[in-house]
Amino acid sequence: GAGVSQTPSNKVTEKGKYVELRCDPISGHTALYWYRQSLGQGPEFLIYFQGTGAADDSGLPNDRFFAVRPEGSVSTLKIQRTERGDSAVYLCASSLSGANNEQFFGPGTRLTVL
Amino acid sequence: GENVEQHPSTLSVQEGDSAVIKCTYSDSASNYFPWYKQELGKRPQLIIDIRSNVGEKKDQRIAVTLNKTAKHFSLHITETQPEDSAVYFCAASTGTGGFKTIFGAGTRLFVKA
Secondary structure (H helix, E strand, O other): OOOOEEEOOEEEEOOOOOEEEEEEOOOOOOEEEEEEEOOOOOOEEEEEEEOOEEEEOOOOOOOOEEEEOOOOOOEEEEEOOOOHHHOEEEEEEEEOOOOOOOOEEOOOEEEEEO | OOOEEEEOOEEEEEOOOOEEEEEEEOOOOEEEEEEEEEOOOOOOEEEEEEEOOOOEEEEOOEEEEEEOOOOEEEEEEOOOOHHHOEEEEEEEEEOOOOOOEEEOOOEEEEEEO
């Protein structure tokens, strides 16, 4: 079956611009996570959704970052006024539920802010 | 805040030898500990996980041990093969409230043929 997909695979933008990154989880997975991974580092937790609601957004670095999951499936991570320090690979993962089940990762979106 | 420390950052072993990676966590409420393997340019993939009510788990050449009192857990790979070369991440997750998962910084494993 289809795994987690993310679009775009690569995004190059200029400092100050707005970007949206999309995640399509595995069908039937109620839990969805966003992570940010910089070169040589582990995935850094950003936000976790259970269904439509953000159950834990404590990893979002500041108010320029926002994520939604309006119908409990597809999720969009939105970054306003991008900064060079936002450059990283943004990973999405989904799991059957939030009860510590295996997370399946997408291929990631490589964001480059010039 | 929550933190996961992982050591070593780089590990080089001869094919057939064992490899051990160690992690410590800070949040005593953590109750789920997955290990992920990430090959260059690929997404992380789960290789084994352990829950807090279990002290050890084994799957073929891979085993994980958990010491809740000391708040540390380890990955053991026996009879290493060149295809085991990758970056390995430990993680700790808590089921209270949100299910935040904190990852270690990773261990780059090289298996020399």
